[in-house]
Amino acid sequence: MNRRKVLEGGAIGVTGAAVAERLWPRTGFPRRQQESVVAILRCDDYTTCHNAVEDGLRLLAPSVRGKRVLLKPNLVEYSTKATINTHPSVIAATADSLFRLGASEVVVAEGPGHVRDSEMLIEESGLKHSLTEVGRIRFVDLNFDAVRRVTPRGGFTSFRELWLPETVLAADVVISMPKLKTHHWAGVTLSLKNLFGCIPGNVYGWPKNVLHWEGIDNSVAELAATIPIHYVIADGIVAMEGNGPLHGPSRHLGCLVFSNDPVASDATCCRLMGIEPFRVRHLQMTAPLGNASLARIAQLGEPVSALKQHFVLMPEFRHIAAPVHFY
Amino acid sequence: MFVHFEWRRCVSRLKYRVPTLAAILDHLTAAPVRDTESRALQIIACRNRTHNSDILLRAQNPSGAWSAEPNAGPDNCFHTALALLALKALLPNDPMPQHVAHAFAWLDSIVGVENHWLWKWKFRYFDRQVRFDRTKTGWPWVEGTVSWVAPTAMVMLAHRAWTRDSLRLLTATRMLMDRACPQGGWNAGNSEVFGVALDPHPDFTAMALLALRGVLDRNEAIIAKSLDYLVLRLMNSESLYSLAWGALALDAWSHTGSVDLTRRIRDRLASIDPSLVPVRALAMAVIACEPPAFLKHGGPQ
Numbered sequence: 001m002n003r004r005k006v007l008e009g010g011a012i013g014v015t016g017a018a019v020a021e022r023l024w025p026r027t028g029f030p031r032r033q034q035e036s037v038v039a040i041l042r043c044d045d046y047t048t049c050h051n052a053v054e055d056g057l058r059l060l061a062p063s064v065r066g067k068r069v070l071l072k073p074n075l076v077e078y079s080t081k082a083t084i085n086t087h088p089s090v091i092a093a094t095a096d097s098l099f100r101l102g103a104s105e106v107v108v109a110e111g112p113g114h115v116r117d118s119e120m121l122i123e124e125s126g127l128k129h130s131l132t133e134v135g136r137i138r139f140v141d142l143n144f145d146a147v148r149r150v151t152p153r154g155g156f157t158s159f160r161e162l163w164l165p166e167t168v169l170a171a172d173v174v175i176s177m178p179k180l181k182t183h184h185w186a187g188v189t190l191s192l193k194n195l196f197g198c199i200p201g202n203v204y205g206w207p208k209n210v211l212h213w214e215g216i217d218n219s220v221a222e223l224a225a226t227i228p229i230h231y232v233i234a235d236g237i238v239a240m241e242g243n244g245p246l247h248g249p250s251r252h253l254g255c256l257v258f259s260n261d262p263v264a265s266d267a268t269c270c271r272l273m274g275i276e277p278f279r280v281r282h283l284q285m286t287a288p289l290g291n292a293s294l295a296r297i298a299q300l301g302e303p304v305s306a307l308k309q310h311f312v313l314m315p316e317f318r319h320i321a322a323p324v325h326f327y
Numbered sequence: 328m329f330v331h332f333e334w335r336r337c338v339s340r341l342k343y344r345v346p347t348l349a350a351i352l353d354h355l356t357a358a359p360v361r362d363t364e365s366r367a368l369q370i371i372a373c374r375n376r377t378h379n380s381d382i383l384l385r386a387q388n389p390s391g392a393w394s395a396e397p398n399a400g401p402d403n404c405f406h407t408a409l410a411l412l413a414l415k416a417l418l419p420n421d422p423m424p425q426h427v428a429h430a431f432a433w434l435d436s437i438v439g440v441e442n443h444w445l446w447k448w449k450f451r452y453f454d455r456q457v458r459f460d461r462t463k464t465g466w467p468w469v470e471g472t473v474s475w476v477a478p479t480a481m482v483m484l485a486h487r488a489w490t491r492d493s494l495r496l497l498t499a500t501r502m503l504m505d506r507a508c509p510q511g512g513w514n515a516g517n518s519e520v521f522g523v524a525l526d527p528h529p530d531f532t533a534m535a536l537l538a539l540r541g542v543l544d545r546n547e548a549i550i551a552k553s554l555d556y557l558v559l560r561l562m563n564s565e566s567l568y569s570l571a572w573g574a575l576a577l578d579a580w581s582h583t584g585s586v587d588l589t590r591r592i593r594d595r596l597a598s599i600d601p602s603l604v605p606v607r608a609l610a611m612a613v614i615a616c617e618p619p620a621f622l623k624h625g626g627p628q
Contacts, residue, residue: 117569202396
């Protein structure tokens with residue numbers, strides 16, 4: 001043992017500790033023990049989605065009686081050319097069904113990543129009209145909501161604190177309602193990536209660039225470990241492929257996906273889009289939060305194979321495609 | 328007979344509207360406010376009624392910056408610039424109070440990370456899907472991120488309002504021009520991603536147009552296309568917030584479209600329950616109807 005070896009050993013030890021500190025989840029990482037339920041319900045168009053939503057919620061049997069429920073749809077921006085957002089009919093049908101199931105309050109909340117004027121967005125996208133028809137539903141712009149300091153629980157980013165909207169933190173039940181889309185930075189944008197809309201733009205700006213600098217996948221995993229998603233209702237009636245989340249062409253998939261586990265839901269949605277979930281980096285990272293493996297998912301409704309398609313992917317994400325079998 | 332009829336109609340409109348705007352101002356002056364943006368806009372809208380800058384100054388961080396909310400979130404260039412505009416509205420004749428100089432010193436120290444050699448290198452060789460010129464830099468929303476349109480435009484406006492010069496204003500101008508959407512207008516700051524032109528948004532477009540007033544000529548293609556975009560985009564919009572930004576920008580560039588937008592804002596103000604409208608939207612609507620000197624046509628450039 002000489003001085004050089006001691007110094008080398010010390011350097012290796014310090015580097016190893018630093019790497020482990022970055023990679024190893026730090027505090028209170030909520031790992032899921034129980035099996036997950038995923039229900040896929042066929043629904044060909046939005047005019048009939050109310051029945052599908054009711055059926056899906058009956059299968060899922062969410063515990064919402066007397067609770068404050070927050071619906072977090074995916075509203076990015078409005079375009080007449082592309083199907084970007086969770087369809088207003090699905091959101092309204094969900095809110096209506098939740099009231100029937102005894103929810104004391106239903107709030108629709110979103111903090112669009114590109115748009116400061118949410119009033120204009122909900123007006124033009126038709127969401128305001130749909131929510132008014134149901135009644136009793138409040139829309140909260142999470143970009144401008146009151147914020148509270150939270151300690152991130154995943155250890156996937158260098159954030160020591162996150163300022164998150166009170167409305168999200170105060171909800172008894174959070175339901176993520178993504179649109180099934182491919183994404184040019186993250187591969188897919190589903191219930192977990194949908195959490196980006198919980199970051200208040202008023203604090204961090206438009207777009208939520210702090211998350212990009214931490215790495216999109218790391219940020220998705222960090223938010224997933226910090227903000228609990230209790231249920232997922234994913235809009236896969238008309239989905240988006242290719243250059244999502246804004247400019248991809250529409251793809252008719254004809255289904256709604258319900259789950260009590262965001263990881264299981266996103267893994268199932270990936271399989272429906274012809275994507276191998278374990279090749280999506282943020283799903284690899286968040287796997288301990290839920291169940292991505294088929295063996296740990298109780299599959300209800302339609303089987304994946306009945307509706308599965310092979311979505312067009314950006315060249316940067318061809319590696320996440322599931323193999324195509326020709327029989 | 329015709330002239331008489333028009334005159335009577337105008338008087339009846341004035342009778343109807345003048346008290347309405349006053350009532351909106353009454354509501355706005357007393358409205359509880361939490362965040363810096365709403366507070367700053369409220370002060371600018373109610374500048375002729377309130378003269379107390381204490382509440383805003385108490386929210387200034389030791390760094391000299393303002394955050395989105397007092398004691399909540401990181402220092403923020405956009406909110407700092409808005410607070411400086413609000414202070415100018417309250418102290419129009421004060422040359423440069425100490426807290427204002429402190430805030431500008433903080434803004435001087437903040438620059439988009441694309442300005443760093445390492446990230447310049449990254450954007451040059453690896454991260455090339457977003458089209459932007461990394462040598463043209465402005466201000467980020469928060470430290471440690473790249474420059475974006477809204478904070479850059481608001482910081483430029485704050486400099487102009489306080490008649491403060493900086494070498495960075497030139498690169499900021501170039502940055503705004505670089506980030507303009509090909510079809511005219513601005514969004515948050517990404518004009519083209521993966522080879523696809525992204526859509527502009529009215530509020531970001533208006534902020535950039537206000538910042539570029541007096542810097543570029545009205546006939547510049549960027550300006551002309553952006554003014555046209557604003558008029559077209561807001562033709563059927565009902566949102567007070569976007570209408571107000573649009574009216575301010577069109578007025579600043581002496582575009583006739585501002586008259587129609589201002590009329591629609593006044594009509595909306597006459598028909599709404601102000602307690603149901605966010606303070607920042609209501610304040611913006613009042614500001615659009617009665618712009619302060621530093622935002623209106625013929626103001627300081």
